[in-house]
Amino acid sequence: MIVEQTLxxxxxxxxxxxxxxxxxxxxxxxxxxxxxxxxxxHELQFSDSTFGLGAGLFFLGYIICQVPSALILERIGPRLTIAAIMLAWSVTSFLFILVHSAWQFCLLRIVLGAAEAGFYPAVLYYLALWFPRAMLARVTGGFLLAIPLSGVLGGPVSTYLLHAMDGVLGLSGWKWMFLIEAVPPLLLGGVVFCRLDDGPMTAKWVPASQRAPLAAALAHGKGGENAFVTQIGSGGETGRRASFLAALGQREVRLLVVICFCQAVCNYGIVFWIPTFIGQVIPGSPTATGLYTAIPFAVAAISMTLNARSSDKHEERCWHLAGPFLCVCICLVLTFFVQARGGLALFFLTGALAGALCTTSMIFTLPPYVLSPSTLATGLAWINSLGAIGGLLGPYGIGWMRDHFGSPLAGVFLVAGCALLGAVLTVGGLARRGAVPTSASR
Incomplete structure (x- = not known):
């Protein structure tokens, strides 16, 4: 056992x-x-609605390519799949320097979503191959810290590139931003291909004598909770295809689809617009806005870690999801009413983003408790795919409301309403009906 833990x-x-x-x-x-x-x-001459639509159309390609990406994963393995996806999204990002109209922008956002569709599921699958149930929540939570870190580092870097590179070689600053930020994924794809293995049984760094005990430890530690690993490519058989459709008929699956939809509206509605919101409540240069934007993401990183640890410590999921939903709702409403007081508005925006990213880290802790092992894989597919529609509605809805209601922060009420709905459904639909068992019942 000590050897396995060391590995x-x-x-x-x-x-x-x-x-x-x-x-x-x-x-x-x-x-x-x-x-x-x-x-x-300004350069492409489109409205906030068009910008929000383009931001959200990412999820159209993302949803359409979920199943094809899973089939590719089954055929070529996680290592090559992850490397190929990184190459595809890097090339797509390079193409943004050719954008000269709104329709080109929207089209490339769809293509980018299609390119990235399989990355997150492939990583979840890969982690489930490597780690037992006792470790999976912690390693997944550690992996998801990449979300707030992208804002902490990406905000200041992106705004710096927008200002410093504007006009260099005749290109706008925003085109240089896409161009430069597309380089690291291209290089990292090569690192993934060279460094990662398809699983513990093929890893060259794992001694041959320890592979059998490691496989036994993984098999003992997975149980039904990671049944989706064994079902990842089951969509091709008629009986399993029927099971795939039958899963949507289950009340718990439909409920989790709506909760995941609310989570996606909160997450991407806030993330895509928070630099704009911050620039609205604290006017300043783009560089200053980028630095201010790093604050909510840094707080979110800490909040995600503390919320996840508390959830594991108390063996409780529903309230650790509903609480962040309520935080999003309350903080966004308060932001609207104190928007003239810059520092206080930034404080509430920080709370809203932290809550939104906490819902993101918690949402997929519920299905293993709610769904049976036989429907877990298909249920996860429906929840992830249909729930992602919220990623389209959130950014577009905020842009549309900014254009039509005459208030730069009007769109926060759309996100706040979805957050409230998510909290009510989580508590009323799952916790109160005993859908999530207590530690004693498990």
């Missing part, structure tokens, strides 16, 4: 830091246009 610790340090850096650039690649909104809208 798991080695795997953590070999795998997790690299995947954090990779996902950090993946997330930055989704949200970096939030820092470039003003120069893009």
């Amino acid at each position: 798991f610790r080695q795997a953590v340090w070999r795998i997790i830091p690299l995947l954090i850096v990779c996902y950090m650039f993946s997330y930055l690649d989704r949200i970096n246009l939030s820092f470039a909104r003003l120069p893009m809208e």
Whole structure:
């Protein structure tokens, strides 16, 4: 047992830091246009609604390519899949320097979503191959720290590039931002291909004599909770396809789809617009806005860690999801009413972003408790795919409300309403009906 634990610790340090850096650039690649909104809208001559639509259309390609990405993963393995995805999104980001109209911008956002569709599921699958249940929550939470880190580092860097590179070689600053930030994923894809292995049984750094005990430890530690690992490519068989459709008929799956939808509205609605919101409540240069934007993301990183640890310590999931939802709702409403008081408004925006990212780290801790092992894989597919529609509605809805209601912060009420709905459904639909068992019942 001591040998296996040593190997798991080695795997953590070999795998997790690299995947954090990779996902950090993946997330930055989704949200970096939030820092470039003003120069893009001015140069391409489109409205806030068009910007929000383009930001959200990322999820159209993302949803469409979820299943094909899973099939590719099954055929070529996680290492090659992750490396290929990073190459694809890097090339797509390079193409943004060719954008000269709104339709080109929207089209490339769809393509970018398609390119990145398989990355997050592939990483979850890869982590489930390497780590037992007792460690999986911690390593997944550590991996998800890439989300706030992308804002902490990406905000100041993106705004600096927008200002410093504007006009160099005749290119706008926002085009240089996309160009320069597309380089690291290209290089990291090569690192992934060379450094990662497809699993513990093929890892060259794992001694051959220790592979059998390691496999036994993993099999003992997974149980039904990671049943999706064995079902990842089951969509091709008729019986399993019927099961895939039947899973949507379950009340718990439909409920989690709506909760995940609310989470996506909160997450991407705030993340795509928070530089704009901060620039609205604390007017200043783009560089200053980028630095201010790093504050909410830094607080979110701490909040995600503390919330996840508390959830594990108390063996409780629902209230640790509902609480952040309520935090988003309350903080956004208060932001609207104190928007003239810059520092206080920034404080509440920070609370809203922290709450939104806490819901992101908690949302997929619920399905293993709510769904049976036989429907976990298909249920996760529905929850992730349909819930991601909220990523389209959130950014577009805020842009539309900014254009049509005459208030720069009007869109916060859309996100606040979805956050309140998410909290009510989590508590009323899951916790109160005993959908999540207590530690005694498990």
